[in-house]
Amino acid sequence: MEYRFSMLANKLKSSMIRELLKYASVPGAVSFGGGTPDPETFPRHELAELAREVIEKEYKYTLQYATTEGDPELIKQILILLKRVYNLDGLLPENVLITVGSQQALELVGKVLLDPGDYVIVGDPEYLGALSAFRMRDARFLVVKFEKDGPDLNQVEDHLKRAQRENELSRVKFIYVVSNFQNPSGITTSLEKRKNLVELAEKYNVLIVEDDPYGVLRFRGEQLPSIMNFGGTDRVILLNTFSKILCPGLRIGVVVADRQIVRKMVLAKQGTDLCSPSLTMRLTARYLERYDVLEQIKPAIELYRKKKETMIEALKEEFSDVTDAQWTDPDGGLFVWTTLPDVDTMEMFKYAEQRKVFYIPGEAFKPYEEPSSSMRMSFCLPSFEQIREGVRRLKQAYLDYIEAKGLRCR
Amino acid sequence: MEYRFSMLANKLKSSMIRELLKYASVPGAVSFGGGTPDPETFPRHELAELAREVIEKEYKYTLQYATTEGDPELIKQILILLKRVYNLDGLLPENVLITVGSQQALELVGKVLLDPGDYVIVGDPEYLGALSAFRMRDARFLVVKFEKDGPDLNQVEDHLKRAQRENELSRVKFIYVVSNFQNPSGITTSLEKRKNLVELAEKYNVLIVEDDPYGVLRFRGEQLPSIMNFGGTDRVILLNTFSKILCPGLRIGVVVADRQIVRKMVLAKQGTDLCSPSLTMRLTARYLERYDVLEQIKPAIELYRKKKETMIEALKEEFSDVTDAQWTDPDGGLFVWTTLPDVDTMEMFKYAEQRKVFYIPGEAFKPYEEPSSSMRMSFCLPSFEQIREGVRRLKQAYLDYIEAKGLRCR
Numbered sequence: 001m002e003y004r005f006s007m008l009a010n011k012l013k014s015s016m017i018r019e020l021l022k023y024a025s026v027p028g029a030v031s032f033g034g035g036t037p038d039p040e041t042f043p044r045h046e047l048a049e050l051a052r053e054v055i056e057k058e059y060k061y062t063l064q065y066a067t068t069e070g071d072p073e074l075i076k077q078i079l080i081l082l083k084r085v086y087n088l089d090g091l092l093p094e095n096v097l098i099t100v101g102s103q104q105a106l107e108l109v110g111k112v113l114l115d116p117g118d119y120v121i122v123g124d125p126e127y128l129g130a131l132s133a134f135r136m137r138d139a140r141f142l143v144v145k146f147e148k149d150g151p152d153l154n155q156v157e158d159h160l161k162r163a164q165r166e167n168e169l170s171r172v173k174f175i176y177v178v179s180n181f182q183n184p185s186g187i188t189t190s191l192e193k194r195k196n197l198v199e200l201a202e203k204y205n206v207l208i209v210e211d212d213p214y215g216v217l218r219f220r221g222e223q224l225p226s227i228m229n230f231g232g233t234d235r236v237i238l239l240n241t242f243s244k245i246l247c248p249g250l251r252i253g254v255v256v257a258d259r260q261i262v263r264k265m266v267l268a269k270q271g272t273d274l275c276s277p278s279l280t281m282r283l284t285a286r287y288l289e290r291y292d293v294l295e296q297i298k299p300a301i302e303l304y305r306k307k308k309e310t311m312i313e314a315l316k317e318e319f320s321d322v323t324d325a326q327w328t329d330p331d332g333g334l335f336v337w338t339t340l341p342d343v344d345t346m347e348m349f350k351y352a353e354q355r356k357v358f359y360i361p362g363e364a365f366k367p368y369e370e371p372s373s374s375m376r377m378s379f380c381l382p383s384f385e386q387i388r389e390g391v392r393r394l395k396q397a398y399l400d401y402i403e404a405k406g407l408r409c410r
Numbered sequence: 411m412e413y414r415f416s417m418l419a420n421k422l423k424s425s426m427i428r429e430l431l432k433y434a435s436v437p438g439a440v441s442f443g444g445g446t447p448d449p450e451t452f453p454r455h456e457l458a459e460l461a462r463e464v465i466e467k468e469y470k471y472t473l474q475y476a477t478t479e480g481d482p483e484l485i486k487q488i489l490i491l492l493k494r495v496y497n498l499d500g501l502l503p504e505n506v507l508i509t510v511g512s513q514q515a516l517e518l519v520g521k522v523l524l525d526p527g528d529y530v531i532v533g534d535p536e537y538l539g540a541l542s543a544f545r546m547r548d549a550r551f552l553v554v555k556f557e558k559d560g561p562d563l564n565q566v567e568d569h570l571k572r573a574q575r576e577n578e579l580s581r582v583k584f585i586y587v588v589s590n591f592q593n594p595s596g597i598t599t600s601l602e603k604r605k606n607l608v609e610l611a612e613k614y615n616v617l618i619v620e621d622d623p624y625g626v627l628r629f630r631g632e633q634l635p636s637i638m639n640f641g642g643t644d645r646v647i648l649l650n651t652f653s654k655i656l657c658p659g660l661r662i663g664v665v666v667a668d669r670q671i672v673r674k675m676v677l678a679k680q681g682t683d684l685c686s687p688s689l690t691m692r693l694t695a696r697y698l699e700r701y702d703v704l705e706q707i708k709p710a711i712e713l714y715r716k717k718k719e720t721m722i723e724a725l726k727e728e729f730s731d732v733t734d735a736q737w738t739d740p741d742g743g744l745f746v747w748t749t750l751p752d753v754d755t756m757e758m759f760k761y762a763e764q765r766k767v768f769y770i771p772g773e774a775f776k777p778y779e780e781p782s783s784s785m786r787m788s789f790c791l792p793s794f795e796q797i798r799e800g801v802r803r804l805k806q807a808y809l810d811y812i813e814a815k816g817l818r819c820r
Binding site for chain 2: 001003004005006007008009012013014015018036039042044045047048049051052053055056059060061062063064065066068099100101103104107111112113114115118129132133135136137170173207234243247248249250251258260261264267268270271272273274275276277278279280283
């Protein structure tokens, strides 16, 4: 049967990550591929007990349809958390929308802001889920290099100036940025760049979509104010999620924005999935009410910190003889971004596969398809020994690759 | 602050139902408005215990990200249920997608099949959530009268013929139909019309989207074969949900379709919300494994049957002197559809509000905005006494309205 799919359906492709992760379940493999947190860090006993309780006692809420905005009890807890984590004051329930994970938040941002052909300023590399969501709206990307301290602001302004010159500034809808420990690069946007981004956004009248799923997973250094602290809800839409701080299986995403924007997103969500599951929202609300989620996550952060250090040490050990090899040393989050000279990490993947080690080729995070000499390496799931062994195998795969390609080890 | 929203955002309107339901919480009011099941019918003790169990024992699944297709354990149970309920054989896991409620299923159908300006054949009246989902894709509606036994098939064929004549047949993507106890009309599409719909769909090479959230809530008469029984997955996409049979708070929707279509919907869901919550999927799977959901729902069906009879009796009692007043007497589901001559039920709403009785004006279910003399009356939530009292108030509101309008009681 030949179906007549939509143009959207015809251009949809499976995410490279999904496809590559299939290999990672090979017996004996070490996978640096997935970006999923370690399930042993989830507070399962507390959640199990609370789930029983909220279904027994609050069944009229938890088993019934919810309002599209989300559980008011959860929104209440989120406002408290926003104050604690970001020192964001003066927010009202009308500034918050609960979504099914932050992927839905990204999709709704796309729905309410982007018409086909509108522009979004994104990084290179950039979070894949955001690119997918904006692609579904047929957006065009204005790409800026993601430097050691965040997006290249000269490039940001160049794009904005050119758009202004070409009378297209009104079609540049927002600058998207993962502000802390970016996925995939692990890079944190510096304090100065946060301020300057807001200045640019104000000067050219565009919005900023600040995505911060990893901010609480900081292992060292001082927390920076969020971009929203400088730009407020007028200028910034802040996205967050409980996937990393609590667990992903509840799929609780959060949008913080001006009430006009939240209102539009609520209307879009009505037609998208009507409402999020009441059960997972109320369960999260009661968890936040009863436990200190920021305390609870501390052992996980400590674990991730040690794993990250193990990965950095292993990289130093194995790749110190590879001149120009680079890796980021993130202050938090889940990812190290490794760059190998002369390597196409997608081509190298099959050598890694033979050596039973898996990573995500940087190509997956390119706004437009092109080869990359970088790779995303997640350190949160493998054990310490697996991290060391995986990096050893990676070095072997690299040597296999350069030999096969007739390159020399630099 | 003046935001530059997308064209989609600018045309989004709040659902009339949502707006009107705000009135229904007035103290002392009787509401026939909501389409929500009675929470007392939900198996809360079983679900509470199972929720605790699946978090404790299966936390590696329930608290982690799921695959976009949905929980394989739930899909297994759904295949068993599809065989039991519809006698659908030969379906594979690849034919099933789990969604966040059937609203997401409708939205994904729109995403993978509809380009802006494409046509969908819909009923008058029609389920509002489907209209919203297809409107988000800028679809155009070809409207057919919903008669006592389902869609007017002459009109269906007229639309298809005209599209063929105008070389637009390839843009008519599907016929949408709620086959059992339609929301809002309560009407069931007859056996003959089911067969004929498939013949028409084959003759003109269009798909049928069969939506069946209410089929299991049958209080009398024989269950009819689904349209998919005649058309198969080649021709029919079948949508279902656990919102009415188990509870809405878990937001479990189901798509059954050809694997090519499911595959495209999975790709669209990746960018839409990545995956559904693992917890609610696994909880539903274990419930279905351990309990007989079709047995469990029987007391609720019996309750709804009695409530529907109470409503029909009350309507007969109060409106027998109103010549031409009509109401459907559904064989199942949650809704009675009442039509009053010369009445604009939207205009009459304020009189009903004064009398503290609420319904949903038929206008909400019109594919294109126009007045309606019908109203949707849900009988599942009010008590027996409230149903009788509500219908008495409705009569008063009607009398107030025709007096104010200078009409006479016919």
